[in-house]
Amino acid sequence: MPVQEIGNILLSSKVITKEQLEFALAMQKSSNGGQRLGRILKYYNFATDEDIAQALAKQVDWKYFDKKYVLHLPVIEKIGLDLLIDRVFVPVEVEDELAFIFAYPFDIEATDLLTSLGLRDKEFYIGSEGTIRRHLELLKNKKIKREIDRKIGALKERGVVGDELKELLNELLNDAIIHNATDIHIEPEEKVSTIRFRIDGILYFKTWIPLEVHNNLINVVFSRAEITVSDFYRFHDARFQHNYSDHSVDIRVSSIPSVFGPALVLRLLDVNKTLITLENLGFDELHYDNISRIVKKPHGIVIITGPTGSGKTTTLYAILNQLKDISTKVLTIEDPVEIKMPLINQVQINEKQGISFAHATRAFLRHDPNIILIGEIRDPDTAEEAIRASITGHRVLSTLHTNTAVDSIYRLKDLGIDLSYIANSVLCVISQRLIRKLCPFCRKKVKVKKDNIPDSFKQLLLGENENEISLYKADGCEHCLSGYRGRTVIAEILDFDEEIKDMVVSGKLDQIRHKWREKAYLTLEQDTGALLLKGITSIEEAERILG
Numbered sequence: 001m002p003v004q005e006i007g008n009i010l011l012s013s014k015v016i017t018k019e020q021l022e023f024a025l026a027m028q029k030s031s032n033g034g035q036r037l038g039r040i041l042k043y044y045n046f047a048t049d050e051d052i053a054q055a056l057a058k059q060v061d062w063k064y065f066d067k068k069y070v071l072h073l074p075v076i077e078k079i080g081l082d083l084l085i086d087r088v089f090v091p092v093e094v095e096d097e098l099a100f101i102f103a104y105p106f107d108i109e110a111t112d113l114l115t116s117l118g119l120r121d122k123e124f125y126i127g128s129e130g131t132i133r134r135h136l137e138l139l140k141n142k143k144i145k146r147e148i149d150r151k152i153g154a155l156k157e158r159g160v161v162g163d164e165l166k167e168l169l170n171e172l173l174n175d176a177i178i179h180n181a182t183d184i185h186i187e188p189e190e191k192v193s194t195i196r197f198r199i200d201g202i203l204y205f206k207t208w209i210p211l212e213v214h215n216n217l218i219n220v221v222f223s224r225a226e227i228t229v230s231d232f233y234r235f236h237d238a239r240f241q242h243n244y245s246d247h248s249v250d251i252r253v254s255s256i257p258s259v260f261g262p263a264l265v266l267r268l269l270d271v272n273k274t275l276i277t278l279e280n281l282g283f284d285e286l287h288y289d290n291i292s293r294i295v296k297k298p299h300g301i302v303i304i305t306g307p308t309g310s311g312k313t314t315t316l317y318a319i320l321n322q323l324k325d326i327s328t329k330v331l332t333i334e335d336p337v338e339i340k341m342p343l344i345n346q347v348q349i350n351e352k353q354g355i356s357f358a359h360a361t362r363a364f365l366r367h368d369p370n371i372i373l374i375g376e377i378r379d380p381d382t383a384e385e386a387i388r389a390s391i392t393g394h395r396v397l398s399t400l401h402t403n404t405a406v407d408s409i410y411r412l413k414d415l416g417i418d419l420s421y422i423a424n425s426v427l428c429v430i431s432q433r434l435i436r437k438l439c440p441f442c443r444k445k446v447k448v449k450k451d452n453i454p455d456s457f458k459q460l461l462l463g464e465n466e467n468e469i470s471l472y473k474a475d476g477c478e479h480c481l482s483g484y485r486g487r488t489v490i491a492e493i494l495d496f497d498e499e500i501k502d503m504v505v506s507g508k509l510d511q512i513r514h515k516w517r518e519k520a521y522l523t524l525e526q527d528t529g530a531l532l533l534k535g536i537t538s539i540e541e542a543e544r545i546l547g
Contacts, residue, residue: 007037009055010047019326020046036104044342045275045321049128053103057126060105065092065125069135072098076139079113085136085245087113088129098122103129130274133245141178144171148207155213165213165220172206173242176268177249183267186221188214188260200436200487201309211260218255218262225253233257252336271340278318281311282488284527290493291430295319295397300427301390303377305402311434311489312399313338313375319397320344320373332373333360349375361385365392374398383415390425405429405494406513409504423496423504432491433524435537435545439480443472443535454543460529472535488536490527490545 007025010016016024024040038052047055057064075091075098076084084090087110088103099122102110114120151168172195176184181197184206193214195206209217215232222229225238236255241248252267279288295302302319304312317339324330324343332341335349335357345367347360357374358381364372365388376399377383390396402408408429412422450458450467461469474483494500494516503512517523524546531537 004059006052006055006059007041009058010041010051013051013055015051015055016041016046020044023326042274045324048277049130049274053126053128056105060126062105062124062126065101065127067094069101069131070094071135071139075119078117081136081140081143083113085133085140088132090127090132090136094123094125099125101125101127101132103127103132137178137245141175144175144178147171148175152207152209156210165217169217169220169224170242173249173251173266173268174244175206176266177244177270181268183265186214186217186264186266188258188263190260193217193261200484201434202436202482202484204482215261218264221253221264221266222255225251227253227255232262269336269338271337273339275317275321275339275341276314278315278322281315281318283491284522284530286522287491287493287527290428290495291319292322294428294495295323295395297395297427299390299393299395301386301396301398301425302427303408303429304397304399305405305408305429305431306399306433307401307403309434310432311487312432315430315432315489316373316375316397316399317341320371323371323395328370329368330371330373331364331367331369332375333357333364334373334375357382358385361389365389365394369394371395371397376400377412377415380416383412383417387412387417387421387425391421403431404513405431405492406509406516408494409509409512413509419507420505423501426496428496429494430491431494431524432489433545434487435490435528435531436484436541437486437488437536438472438474438538439477439483439485441479441485442477442483443474445470445535446473448539453539454547456525456546457529457532457539457542460526461532471532471539473538473540483538484541488531490524490531492523492527493521495521 007021011018011021024037024044024046027040028035028037038056041047042049042052054064070093072091072093079091087107089107089110090101092099092101100114102124105126111120148168148171151164151171155164172184176197179197179199181199183198185196185198185203187194188211191211192208193211194208196203197206218232219229224240227236227238234257236253238253240251240253242251250269250271252269254265255262278291283291304315306312320330320341326343330344332344332346333349334346337346337348340346347355349355349357357376357378361372361374361382362385372389372394374382374386374396377386386396386398400408400411402411409422413419447468448471450462453461476483479485499515500512503515528542528546532539532542
């Protein structure tokens, strides 16, 4: 029986469309067949890692591995971690037997290696590339941590030696990437310099180095970012590229001249990272259905609000990822471009060249777009151009810095937009926050007294005569260290239906919140309350985010 082509398997499974397959095959042909079709389909977000893996399993008649990974450490050591990462396969234990999970079943070099080691007779499975890499990189992270501790120990004992500081910087960057840190803080004090990682919005102490070593480390960073090394006592903003695994990460450098020397923040922007889908962001089912329905409307503006670091850009990208296809023209203006997206024309703010949000949006209207993404509405000109684009037949996605959905109406009014234009152009406002999730490995149920529950949650969580409730907390373990692992979104959505539009036009803005609650829309507090009852987050985290 002939082997079925993977594209046809995905097509018959309705994972991809005929147009998407034809496009991907054309892209493969343009690369002279050098790219795997599955990788092209993933790059253009036509199919997920899991979609490709399941199709490969069907193609070669192997089992798809969807169980918990129990790594076989002796065989990993025998083969070598770097080689496993390079070839993307991993030895595991399945019912006390050695087995192998492959991302690519046609990797002759990998199977030849196993034959030479006498391991070719073991059970072979197919797994998703992302899952295999994640497990191997967690192992590598332990190795990196030991290497960081060794290097810093040596620096503390004998000072700077050769290229060790360059290696230390690379190891710190790798460690931060593996832990999904957004920033590395390197801060000099009177006698030492502390290094901290920001993970899930919280700063965690990583290590410290002697103050005399600090300046040498700054020299290494300045050199890579092409900042004049002798120019310590000025403000600097620069960038450099760091190679990690099979791609590069953009490192943004910010330096300020503190009294003890330059203090640095290194922001990590992985512009090639896989886009998260709207479905996987963590929205409540009602919110997800509402957003999916609203963003499909042919024209109008969708606004996302929240403080800095609340995930607004991630939600914009997820919505855009859901809307884009081969037949849609999408243009974005961003500051900066945080993730490179295929099939989309992305423009970055450059004030020196006259490229602003307003100027770009005005120019976009002459470029025949279906969808325009504006990174932020921050001034009257941008607000005017965003509204103009939305009422001339375009879908517009953007953000505002306001705390609630209703506040966005006041903000647009303050920016000079007439209430009638707001009513007739805005489709909805999504106000959101990111809240940390309890670690599933160490969370436990606890009794919480009424007095320890914030007032804003008492009515949501407690019955009239209840004085305590069972919720969840976590103290930290080897999987999380802090009791939390990852974040999810909480949100409230103001849908501009006819009733809300009439209230906006008539200027009854102070009544919108009351009317909105009458309609039983989910508030931020109610969304958070549901997460508390499900054991997804803690009462302490809820209070930290919402007060």
